[in-house]
Amino acid sequence: MNRRELFLALAAAGIAPQALAQAAPGAADPTATARDLWLYGLPLIEMATTRARHLKGGGGINRLQHTRQLADDRFRTVTTPNNDTLYSFAWLDLSQGPVTLTVPPLDRYWSVALMDMYTNNNAVLGTRTVGPQGGTFTIVGPGQAGGGPETIRAATPHAWLLVRLLTDGGDDLPVTHALQDRFKLTGPAGATTPVYAPREAQPADYFASMLKLLEADPPPAVDRRMLARLRTIKLDSSETAAGVQQARMIAQMAKGRQGYVQGWSYTRPNLGDYDQDYLYRAIIALLGLGALPVAEAMYMRAEGDSGGLFKGDDLYRLSLPAQMPLDAFWSLSMYEVVEDGQQFFTANPLNRYSIGDRTKGLKRNADGSIDLWIGRSDPGGERSANWLPAPRSGPYSMTMRTYLPRAELLDGRWRLPAVAKA
Template structure:
């Protein structure tokens, strides 16, 4: 691929509002590109489901609990958090609804997100939406009769249920485990899960799996325009393998340039308002599926990425960095700053370090605050020494890294941009 085309694709990743949504007569390669990106969330969901179902005792329509906080060995889902314990299941509502019982949670933060196979959050049941008293909810698939307590409609027959329960770790883990055990899910017996291609598969295998996934979990009518344009790849076909290969190559390059899709304001990229419920923003949906699968909607949590040395989200320096935060951030939940090593395929995972510290947040023990309550966080590959050590967030020993700040239950001034985070600066 020549340099001019490469730069054009970088520009597409930076500025395109959707998958060529207004192109009058796209080429077949463009249609293949758009088809690849449209199907990517489905492929990533199926890949994640297959990976998670390999865990001992895991099954469809059965809650599985993670009993420890994520660390550098956690590689099942990109950009994990180190604040909450996860419980999860993949739902199959083909044969009928499932019933979810949420126990009384009191003041402990929790959220139950149910994402359809297109990665939209159909519902978030938790501290923000139903409070700490709990309740029973009926998860109803498309076309099913909405009977049972608190019927909650899910857009596709298959979905991902992801529960987060806040814990400080250590002595709090036993209480957090008890809270997890109070969640109960009852659903119909599910059929075996087919095997699907991954995002790196050859185009014919990729599109065959995309068609199978769309048959299992049909797209909404609002996507019909794109599906008609991409019918050779996502519909009945046929398509030219060489043209498909060109389009898939272009799509993969666009995901490589996904960092260009982010706009940094004052040193941070802020999430779009449609994070977690994407509508027809298919390109943004594909990028999040690759870089942050399972992201909550912004009303629940905001994920802010630091600009880095390149101004596009990547740090490469060996020196020391500093983030100075005010005594309080405008939120009703909690916040944390997470450190990730960046992989070549654009994903992010915690990095091994001598402190076993993957985040710093408002609940981190032993931090040293300034006289006015503000907090200086020191970031680097080596211990900064002295009093700074208490506030050290270790970076990888080598290689690029990225940082995300999570703010749970953000207030209006953070949601609407009246409040902005201070930048990370070189110390």
């Protein structure tokens, strides 16, 4: 891509060259520029990659797809999946007009997140915001007419609709499937989506795809100063290559740069609605794409031996009180951590990928509290009922999910107990 093509692409994305001239820094470090812009574009790239994977699986634009089984160790579509809800999803193209979503009455936890292509949650329908009665909702894009309490608006012409529906698995799956089938999405068929470069692509291809995505889904005006730096980038330079390498290292090492309180990292208040926190947005796009905002769910990662990773063969215990401050449910998930930092369920003899307040057969103490046992080997005896198996080898991590957290969990007055060696 030459300089003229770059300016044309920026203009098509709504970033006028004269605005660039006014906003671009006078003497920007080219390595830092490439680093920051690579991280800025990562959510767009990850969303486009996930969309392509989903559509290749047989779905269509503006059409709901349903997962019919809980995620297990074979699931590699989205990092840090949960094992508590079935997903339904649709990739929306609102450029041809609105779509209509019908949600049936539901007697269990549910949520429908509408995410723009920058991974912000523009709206979350669900138990917390709508209640059990469901309803019919009109989803509109930028600049489209809409009104009334049943209208929700996406910030970009393309968006991701992600439904979570609680299930106990087993005999509850057919019931859950019937509820999924009662969700309806209607609207224009939508255009065919182009192919975009993945995050592993060479810098020139990555930034070319980023520009196309900016054109398809223009950024908010508050990002103008950041994107003005595109004016100075030289795609084939050694400085750009060095900046991209730095960005990749930052993204991959993010798991070790979290702060911990009593052995757990807590999500920031702006999770799922990032504003101009481009670095945090990029990290979540890589490590937890599709994360809900904290009012809907809080995700806490155990500190482990270091940097959120457990590496040895020790047995660990997590002791939890009989009641935790939340209005839905909690679940502790076990993940193997692969080379690029993404996290997936691991094969184990119990086929148990998470453990939570709905897990059948758990042994509670006399006061209702519960001790969870975590490790590579079966702890034996009565402890086996409360065992969360770790991978046979390699590093692993654990994430606690608390759905519909109460104020004392949201504001930090209540903290999880630390995971301790047994």
